[in-house]
Amino acid sequence: MSWTEERVEVLKKLWAEGHSASQIAKQLGGVTRNAVIGKVHRLGLSGRATPSRPVKRPPRLARPKPRLSPDGSVPAPIKSPEETRIRRSEQHAIASALQPAPVADGEAATILTLRDSMCKWPIGDPADPKFAFCGRKSDCGPYCAEHAKVAFQPQRKRDRKNASDSEPRRIAG
């Protein structure tokens, strides 16, 4: 699809109405939100009502795009400073690898040290400053293996009152 006058009109209209680029793209059809954004910029109507845009990022340098060379061969494996730079997602991965668990097994994690893949079983009173989480490794769920058992335990007969205190409670202490 191309940017016919009609389509540009629709674009302008929807953009002015506050629709997002992806919504506009979906309505127009045949274009991606990137195409819409690109067109919006080219039309010079980029910043509509954008009060919350004190987001001035430092100028982004040339795109370190690892694309194919014009001749189709693989570009020289030279690493530009940009490529050497650690990407955000990689930082996340590295951080995870570096500190699989900031706390030893069995130790509690605070809200600050609680990471993904850590048991989020609450320990203590949430209102208590010492409130913490289990923090052990949680493989495929929010809890470690042990807590997962009790967390996802099918609802059993509720003994009236405090018949069984041996059963773990969500909120201890």
Place this chain on the structure above:
DNA sequence: CCCTGATTCGC
């Protein structure tokens, strides 16, 4: 993870 707009640059 989902999403948003912004920017760059090969085409």
Place this chain on the structure above:
DNA sequence: GCGAATCAGG
């Protein structure tokens, strides 16, 4: 001029 890739942020 176009828009994918990428970015920065919510």
